[in-house]
Amino acid sequence: MVLSQDTTADGAEGSGRPGEQLWSVFEFARRYRLAKREENRLLMLYGPTASLRDLLANARRHCLIS
Template sequence: MERVEAEKLETDAATKVWSVHDFCKRHRLCAEEERRLTSLFGMFATARELLNNAQRTPKWR
């Protein structure tokens, strides 16, 4: 087992905190989905939380 010091860890993009509104705008999510994510997390959440909980409708050709 390897011991890792917290100071040596790099922060990755998944730990970035996003505004739910900005995330929904960037990922082209509908207003209903934005309301759902806001009720789950409030005004801000990490990218990982948002990506794992966003429901996207399939885009058929």
């Protein structure tokens, strides 16, 4: 689920960086096929929602190719 571009994690409209998308960490982890351990790490770091920019910058994917 992608949240409104103008809504911040605390529900205040218009604060934060303009045009920033807030995502559910659960939805982000599912969409990017992150391991449960990585999902939990992001939840500890950001809580249930975070900006897409922060999630993309901090998510670690398990390397499938050795």
